[in-house]
Amino acid sequence: MEHTDITRLLAEGDRLMQAGDFAAAEAVFTRILGLAPDSAVALSKLGAALAQQGRLDEALDALTRAVALQPAYAPAYNNLGNVYREKGMTDQALAAYRRAVELDPNYWVAHQNLGALYRHLGQLDEAVRHFKIAHRLSLRRPAPSAGPTRPGCLPAVVAVAAIVAGVLLR
Numbered sequence: 001m002e003h004t005d006i007t008r009l010l011a012e013g014d015r016l017m018q019a020g021d022f023a024a025a026e027a028v029f030t031r032i033l034g035l036a037p038d039s040a041v042a043l044s045k046l047g048a049a050l051a052q053q054g055r056l057d058e059a060l061d062a063l064t065r066a067v068a069l070q071p072a073y074a075p076a077y078n079n080l081g082n083v084y085r086e087k088g089m090t091d092q093a094l095a096a097y098r099r100a101v102e103l104d105p106n107y108w109v110a111h112q113n114l115g116a117l118y119r120h121l122g123q124l125d126e127a128v129r130h131f132k133i134a135h136r137l138s139l140r141r142p143a144p145s146a147g148p149t150r151p152g153c154l155p156a157v158v159a160v161a162a163i164v165a166g167v168l169l170r
Contacts, residue, residue, distance in 0.1 A: 006032055006039075013045055022052040040070030048079050051086065059083045074104035081113055093117055101130075108137035 009032050016025035029046035032039060043066035051059035060083050066076040081096035094117055100110035115130030 040066040044076035
C-alpha cells in the first residue's frame with residue numbers, strides 16, 4: 001500500500017473519531033498498523049480511539065509504544081496525558097502534558113489540558129497561565145472548515161478545559 005493510501009486511511013479514521021464512531025476508527029487505525037506497524041501517528045490515534053471507548057490500559061499501551069517510536073510527537077504525549085489523568089495518575093499526566101508543550105509550544109490543546117490539570121491540582125496561577133496561552137494560540141488556528149489541526153486527539157479534557165478557560169479569562 002502506498003503512502004497516499006495510508007494518508008487516506010488516517011483521514012478516514014479521523015473522520016470517524018470526529019463522528020464519535022470510536023470502534024470503527026479503532027478498526028481503521030488497526031488496519032493502518034497492519035500496513036505500517038511502526039507508525040507512531042496511527043498508534044497515537046489508536047490510543048485515542050481506545051481511550052474514548054474506556055479501554056484505558058490498552059490505550060496506555062498504544063500510546064507508550066507511540067512515544068517510544070517517535071519521542072518528538074507531541075500529540076502522543078498529549079493523548080498519553082489524558083489517559084494518565086483518566087486513570088488518576090496525575091504526576092504522569094503532568095509530565096506527559098509538559099512534554100507535549102515542550103515539544104510543541106504552539107500546541108494549544110496541550111496547554112489547555114495542562115491548565116485543566118493544574119486547576120485540578122489547585123495550582124491556579126499555572127492553570128491561568130496555560131489557559132491564556134491556549135486561548136491566544138487557539139485564536140490563530142485555522143477556521144473549523146479547514147478541518148482539525150490535531151485530529152485523533154482526545155477531546156474530553158479539552159472540552160472541560162475550554163469551559164474553565166472561558167470562566168478564568170473573563
